[in-house]
Amino acid sequence: MKSMKKVLVLMLSLLLVVGMFGCSKDNDGSGKSTDGIDDSTNVKIGVLVADATGAEALAFRSYYENYIQKQYNVTFMYSDELADAAAEASAIDNFIANNCKAIISFASADRPAQIRKCAENKVYYAVATGTLSDEEYKEFKDNEYYVGAIGPDLYTEYLAGYNMAKYYLDQGKTKFAVFGGATPYYVDMHIYRTAGILVALCEAGGGNYNGASDMGSMIGTIYGMNCQLTPAVIGSVELVSYIGGYDFDDAWFGKLAEAANNPSVEVLLAVGSGLDTFAAFKKPNQFLGTVDAYTADAVKAMEAGTLNYLAGKFSASIGPIFMATLSAVQGKPIRTANGEALALSQGYWVATSADEAKNFYAVDSSTTDPAYTRAMLDTLFGASYDDFAKFVGAFSFEEIQNLKK
Amino acid sequence: MDNEKIIRREKIKNIIFQVAPVVGLIIMFALFMILAVIKDINIPYSMKNILNQSVIVVVVATGAIFIYTLGSFDISLGANMCVSALIGAMAYNRTNSLLAMLAFCLGTAVLISSVCSILASVFNLPVFVTTIAMLSMLNAGVLMLIGANGTGDIVQVPAAAVSAINTTWFKLLVLVAYLAISIFVFNFLKLGRQEKFVGGNPECARLTGLNNSRLAILGFIMAGIGVGLGAFLTITYAPTLSRNTASSVGMDVIISIVFGGMPVSGGSRSKIYSAVVGALSMTLLSQIMLMLNLNSGISQMVKAIIFILVVYISMSDNRKNILPR
Amino acid sequence: MKESLRIENVSKRFGSTIALDNVSIEARDGEILGLIGENGSGKSTVTSIYAGMQKADSGEMFFYGKKWNPASMNDALKQGVGMIVQENGTVPGISVAENIYLGEIGDYRRGLLVDRKSLVADAQKCLDDIGADHIRAEMICGVLDFQDRKLVEIAKVMANDPKILVVDETTTALSQKGRDIIYSIMNRMKNEGKTVIFISHDLDEIMNVCDRLTVLRDGKIIRTFEKNEFEENAIKTSMIGRELQGNYYRDDYESDVNGEVVLKAEHLCLGNQLSDFSFELHKGEILGVGGLSHCGMHTLGKVLFGALDAESGTFTVNGEPVRSISDAMKKQVGYVAKDRDTESLSLDASIKDNIAIAGLDKFGVRNFLILPSRENKYVNKQVEALSIKCSGANQYVSALSGGNKQKVAFGKWLARESELLILDCPTRGVDIGVKQAMYQLMYEMRQAGKSIVLISEEMAELIGMSDRLLVMKDGRLAKELKRSRELSEADVIQYMI
DSSP, X not given: OHHHHHHHHHHHHHHHHHHHHHTXXXXXXXXXXXXXXXXXXXXXXXXXXXXXXXXXXXXXHHIIIIIIHHHSSEEEEEEEEOOSHHHHHHHHHHHHHTTOSEEEEOOOSSHHHHHHHHHHTTOEEEESSSOOOHHHHHHHTTOTTEEEEESOOHHHHHHHHHHHHHHHHTTTOOEEEEEOTTGGGTOHHHHHHHHHHHHHHHHHHTOOBTTBOSHHHHHHHHHHTTTOOOOEEETTEEEEEXXXXXXXXXXXXXXXXXXXHOTTOOEEEESSOTTTTGGGGOOTTSEEEEEOOOOHHHHHHHHHTSOOEEEEOOGGGGHHHHHXXXXXXXXXXXXXXXXXXXXXXXOOEEXXXXXXXXXXXXXXXXXXXXXXXXXXXHTTTTOOHHHHHHHHHOOSHHHHHHHHO | OHHHHHHHHHHHHHHHHHHHHHHHHHHHHHHXXXXXXXXXXXXXXXXXXXXXXXXXXXXXXXHHHHHHHTTOOOXXXXXXXXXXXXXXXXXXXXXXXXXXXXXXXXXXXXXXXXXXXXHHHHHTOOHHHHHHHHHHHHHHHHHHHHHHHTSTTOEEOOHHHHXXXXXXXXXHHHHHHHHHHHHHHHHHBHHHHHHHHHHHOHHHHXXXXXXXXHXXXXXXXXXXXXXXXXXXXXXXXXXXXXXXXXXXXXXXXXXXXXXXXXXXXXXTTOOTHHHHHHHHHHHHXXXXXXXXXOOHHHHHHHHHHHHHHHHHHHHHHHHHHOOOO | OOEEEEEEEEEEEETTEEEEEEEEEEEETTEEEEEEOSTTSSHHHHHHHHTTSSOOSEEEEEETTEEOOOSSHHHHHHHXXXXXXXXXXXXXXXXXXXXXXXXXXXXXXXTTEEOHHHHHHHHHHHHHHTTOTTSOTXXXXXXXXXXXXXXXXXXXXXXXXXXXXXXXXXGGGSOHHHHHHHHHHHHHHHHTTOXXXXXXSOHHHHHHHOSEEEEEETTEEEXXXXXXXXXXXXXHHHHHSXXXXXXXXXXXXXXXXXXXXXXXXXXXXXXXXXXXXXXXXXXXXXEEEEEOTTSSHHHHHHHXXXXXXXXXXXXXXXXXXXXXXXXXXXXXXXXXXXXIIIIIOOTTSBHHHHHXXXXXXXXXXXXXXXXXHHHHHHHHHHHHHTTOOXXXXXXXXXXXXXXXXXXXXXXXXXXXXXXXXXXXXXXXXXXXXXXXXXXXXXXXXXXXXXXXXXXXXXXXXXXXXXXXXXXXXXXXXXXEEEOOTTOOHHHHHHHHO
């Protein structure tokens, strides 16, 4: 009978797990209707995620689930963490089977395949952050089921890196250590940010990096090096040490420590995840800048002086693409004058002091009064392309606060 | 008589053992249908979807049964599939021939699989040890192949090239053909019988004239065919391959086989249909979780608990067999 | 004499099987009480409950008049009831001394360290006390052979100076020396006014050693015999519940063996197990091979089947050398291993699987394709011929009794129509009814012109069944004895030791 007891315990724990999480949410479709939004029928939207646990990913998710889903009669279905193109395809199949009317994607293993599958099955598709490449955009811009992409385009990514480096160069710093994030994995976003840093160094130092000194040639040089960068003296400034990848094993951490601890290094720059990497090794006389998300930890780090420069996406930045998607689903697509899909860029919020960071975080993490509220988003429903683009273009913290007023 | 009671109990137990996984599958299916109606799901698309998602795991798991039956274990299945798919895709890109792609997928997978077992036989090691070594080699191989291909972080086959065979019917055909061959080999050929016997008691098998290492090599070759077919189907389903391709297959296969009622220790209770029943049950379970809109962490936890439950119940039977006389 | 142990109306079920049905037993100071019964009669179950290994479903137990309800085996041992079990109870990776004081290592702790010196010294004393002074306490237990590991277990139990000692079928697996050690311990305890419960299959042994004898059958007490009532046939009848018919061993002493040599071994050498061992086996002959447990006879069996390679020397079957097990099988040689559950059978497989596996080349179409009809025919013939008690050929072997298991192991080779059988301890752990059937079968095979190498540790069976008997000592042939009515166990034993 002991074994029966054990089986029962296991069964109970099963029920508990399902019960605890299964019953927790369900939307109470309020049915209110403003600006022509049809709130009477629930719209299911699938969300593809490649990262289910990162701080930024969680912030995005919280905005959709804890704000948008409560404000509108929509249900978000989240995918598992998708590792490859096959997993993306299955997840889309799942969403289609569950009658999702649209899919918003954070996963990028095979974007063209995602869009094709959605279009074949008459499901709207939108890119949540990031952009399509020029070729991809050309292929899909006229497809009525491709809603578009709003997010930092690659030039914005380049600028994020460039501005971060320039901030310290302007202060007269000359010795840099750089963490290149996913650069060795050929991830464009990180390659462009790294390129931005290197170009800023070239401009300030009056030299070049392996022959390159502007954006185009720098990207070419990085690819030419198979995305494996090496330290270099660039005129009067120096890239003292460089490390890339997300191995996170002991050997890798050893290299990371070495890169940070080089006695001549004044500034540590991370194109992503600075808090999980360089922060642990930073010495008090060094400075650390990173592109990352606005989280409680980041704010604490800013207050403690561990972090001095933070460029981050704000979680409500995915509000407009939701609105564009909902508009499309409800028959009021937002297209350019030529009927093409959206391709809009939106940049980062940059904080250089603890107070700024605290302010940003307070707005960004709010589930009652986030950066983009329902009242603001409602103006986008069925809006003209120009109005929509203007709204998205005014993305800095101050601009948004003004919009709110 | 005591003896008769034991025999009767044993008989009932065996029937329960054989039927339980199928009953589990039926319950899952019923639950799925009920929820599908309540939640207004696109049922025809769902059916196709379930097949699509199960088919690769079923094929690989069917092959893997030949390994598990031996009481052995291959931790490198997923990595093998990734390498095979990469090489198959590269072969296609050179030749533009789907047949060449299939041949290279199969050839690579069988080669890798048999190398594991041959090494084990030469060095007289348990095969799972060589599969661990193989896992690291294959992971390095994946990075090298992707690097050598020179397109950054992916290897791609043009989607149009495989769309013609990315159909339900083609997948069903591959699945049924491979299943039929496996069932035949497993139940009606000397090889299958010997595999099962080795799994039950390797020493007794040796003392009955069976060549255990030769059988291990043959078992791994059968598994290699499954991996190769799985790699081929993966390319047709999602023609963009990365270092993460097939990363979850190894785990899915183990869980499916156990869900399907296959004893983890192998032996004569091994059944090919465990792969089919298990993979379908697992896919249905995932679909049910999705319909309830549980996030992924929860569905993993639910799977884990069910996994422990199934293994516990099947093992507790073995424990009771060790009674004092 | 005072009552020491009392068990009252104890019942125990395993699922739907009734292992014990209202069993009551009592034992006294200064006596050796025998428990005897066929496999599954409940004799081990009842003693293991008393020794704290498992719990009874109902009933009461007493220890010197006090209620007895041990929490565990260790608890029972601490309170004075020790049990030496059938299965192996030692931990292979640690030293003999640590095995003996497992659970009491704390007593030897000096600060953070363990006082290894006195631990080893005390353990050695325990070993010396029971007469196992050839075992060194500092040795790693795993390197010891089965018998010595058993002796370590005995030392471990005796180190706790139990008032009641249960010896469960320990002797069947031991050589004469091991048995002698156990007998002397039992006698010493008896003389000290303590109680011994002795469980055995071996009727002769148990009649010799015990003062009283309780017979169990199907979980019930059948009868208790006082020493003056001991009579072999009466005990056997109460054990199996019916009269034994026919002869136990064969009773012909004159029949001749054909001169044709089927197996010839010359100068076989292998480590210290075989040295310069030569013999011939003739067609239609039962050749007994006996000796102490480690004389090399079990190794010989494996070598003759091709399962172990001799370092030098040759052997031929029908004039041809044997290269491997499968080669031996092609030459119609079969081998029933000593360790039935681990070497002869796959327990978690059906009777059909076990019998068919050796004959795939016999009934498989082109040695390749297996047709169920042909397979069933092949298997069912043996199930019937051997009258294996089962629900059908698909029954799992694990659910069979010891005797029926052994029948399956036999059937595997009989089905192949093996001409030469190497049988290593074929009646070990088999109850009397089946034992008799086995002897009958061997004799019939002999009469049918088949040859048998019978390796055994049971003197009576060797003398009773063999046409010739080879006595082995330290891997050498110590003596060859011809079959005769006058041959006694003492005649054989003198060459073994």
